[in-house]
Amino acid sequence: MSLRKCNSAIGNVSCSNTTSSRKKKEKKLDGRCFCGLEVALMESGTVTNPNRWFIRCPLWKTRDCKYFMWVDEIEKGWEGLARSLAKRNTEHCYTICEDGLTITAVKRENQESFSMIARKMKKLRGEVRTSRVLLVTIAVVAVFCLTCNLYLVMKI
Template identity: 50%
Template sequence: MSRRSRGNQCSSNGSISEEGTSSSKRGEEKTLSGKCFCGQGVVLLQYGTLTNPGRWFIRCPLWKTMDCKYFVWVDEIDGGWERLARALVRKNQDSSCSNHEVNLTGQRREIEENSVKILLKIGKLQGEIRTIRSWIITIFLSLLICVGLNLLQLINM
């Protein structure tokens, strides 16, 4: 059986949506989740044909490249424009949250990378401090030896 002949389909999130053409029976409940069968966000368009001039519909944004066949007339959706508006707002909020999560993940990764760089610099600086300390101690001990030898020479004279 082809996908077009199945009529209404239940999408992965449980909402019932019209697929294929708009030849479904009036009175059947159609709800809108804001996503098509392949999980993409639906797009809102207006028909410009003689048979349906100015009639609004929603469909999968990938209808040319995917075999999704998601198609619903807005006036056949249970709740109509109000339901569509709520679903699109919810979709935009979900998308916005996803974008913020991606940004936070990117910022977290950047912070971790910077932390590693800082820790490496700290390690390098600690090594340099140890080297400088040993030079200072060496110079101090050399001075003590020189002063001590000079004192011994003065005493022996």
């Protein structure tokens, strides 16, 4: 594994140069890259690190951010990543520029919208299931009627 340098503007990411022979030093994560953007979770497809998950700056091609971390090197791995991202989501505040007010209800509205969408999806899945059963029933009845008609025609 190559040597990497990790720095954070916030100061809560601690990294060290690591090699495959050294013990990994655990890193802490706040869910944002050096640019301040939300990190992107990716899966490696390289020969040297197949199927290994990492996070990086979403604009790594256009900016010189260089933010990169392997998920298994983050403090507490996936659990730490999930906690950090959940914490980041609950700490979001949105401000209205005209009044300078801080709105915390936006997050709650988003959660309510998500719940409403989930309920609608469940209802639609039930309707699709009912429609499938109805179509199968109609098809079976149609085949039965055709069979009876053919039997009567052949009998005459």
